[in-house]
Amino acid sequence: MTETAAQPVWLDQVYCEDALAGLARIADGSVDLILTDPPYNLGKDYGNGSDRQTLDDYLRWTEQWIDAALPKLKANGSLYVFTTWRNSPEVFVMLKQRMTMMNEIIWDRRVPSMGGSVRSFTSVHDTIGFFVKRKDYYFDLDAVRIAYDAATKKARSRSIFVGAKWLELGYNPKDLWSVSRLHKEHPERADHPTQKPLEIIERMVKASCPPGGVVLDLFMGSGTTALAALRCGRHFVGFELNRDYCAIIEQRLAAQHAAMSAPKETVLPAKPARRKPTARKTLAKKPVAVAKDVSI
Template identity: 35%
Template sequence: MSSLTHFRDNSHHIIHGDVLQSLSQVQDESIDLIFADPPYNIGKDFDGLVENWDEEEFLSWCYEWIDECYRVLKPNGTFYLMNSTENMPFLDIWCRKNFFIRSRIVWSYDSSGVQAKKFYGSMYEPILMLVKDKNNYTFNANDILIEAKTGAKRGLIDYRKNPPQPYNTLKVPGNVWEFSRVRFKMEEYENHPTQKPEALLERIIRASSNEGDTVLDPFSGSFTTCAVAKRLGRKSIGIEVNQEYVKMGIRRLELPSHYGEDELIKDKKRKTTNSSKKSRMQLDVENGESCII
């Protein structure tokens, strides 16, 4: 796409266009929090845009937009980066050149089908938590506390403290997060093959930004990041190349646009018809492996 289209109000901004071209329009050190969930290059079909890059070409492209994310991130900002288990080692090493890695997070989820028969099927996706300054970044620990399931739940006493007292009932989450994937019957479901759950984004946004901060998602997809940012009182910038997904963002953020109401209506379709799953299953069969994804 050679040109960019903008949809915005006073707090939220969608850029419809190529990610590198779009990022070039974002000011240096203007973003408080970035969440990036880019294509994984594993054959997914994003409504006609199919991932099928040469590996070196794909990684080179990733390095380019990651460097752009570094440029636009504030000195005390935080960058969360997701990708596949296959690609993350390469991205991890690249990010260490400029960022400090504060956490390597595992998003663990349930499976609705049989996994691979000749190896251990993937049941998680990795997330890097990256900062520019390891001593100065936002982390609102009290906003993301979860139940402590060990001593507190059993009413145990911590005798290491003076005087002894019960274990805390709440704690900051560790780096293994358990959130269910978005299912068809869930209210938040959108017609996007890799939609991330609102609960996951809510934890990230609550922890690493404050009300009034600006959150950037350079691969907005279903626009969950921007929608959650709006609900939590943050500003947002969402970049997306696919027109159908841009319409999702316009609807979810209630932005003015030239689209009619009938073009923005939410019409749920099951992800199980996604052709990328069929192609990957066929590839496994051709390789002599039995696998249902």
């Protein structure tokens, strides 16, 4: 199959290979959004030792993938990167030397108040950096507004608020996102140690990638970025080293394709049930004389 202008061969593909090698497949200036969750270098087991480097090696590797990935972005493209507070200062400085930082987003994982460190405050959040290439970057706020509840709308019923867009469509999400981590019993959960919730990834995709646009993830993990792109009507491309995770991604995407292609059941209006006359109604229709006979 040859690549065409309309449909590059790498579109909607997840390659089971190293991103630094695989990025050569992707044309420069062809991606609307880079959304990625690289290893944090905290010693997690991803089956390949990628999360167990010295700090210097980790930062050197981070700079490598940043410099390899950024040319793939369109001029009005954006980047979101997950990281930990331990390394976010260094990672963000690297990116600020190449892009404009728009937000530091804090993901509150809603970790229950149990256990934790006894020599410092317990860490319960991940850090997300939101960066853009230039001032006219794509951003669709209306796609990710959070609706006000009925009580708030009622409180804002004065004439000056009538027809206000922000009141009807909702408010802008703040930079603190309180979304529960995925527990083992969660139906969305796959067999991956650091899987991110669809709710978070879909918010980024809807806000920063136009419909029909392309999302790139260099470290696919369980494939949540690809799944979110598919669900939101965007294209995706990504890389994952671990073959077991590649199999999980394939299964998740196949299940989503099946759900999207399944015929929707047509719900016909229910026919009104014929009600049988009750004994009471039957007696009421009988002549008065009969009713008198019954009482004798």
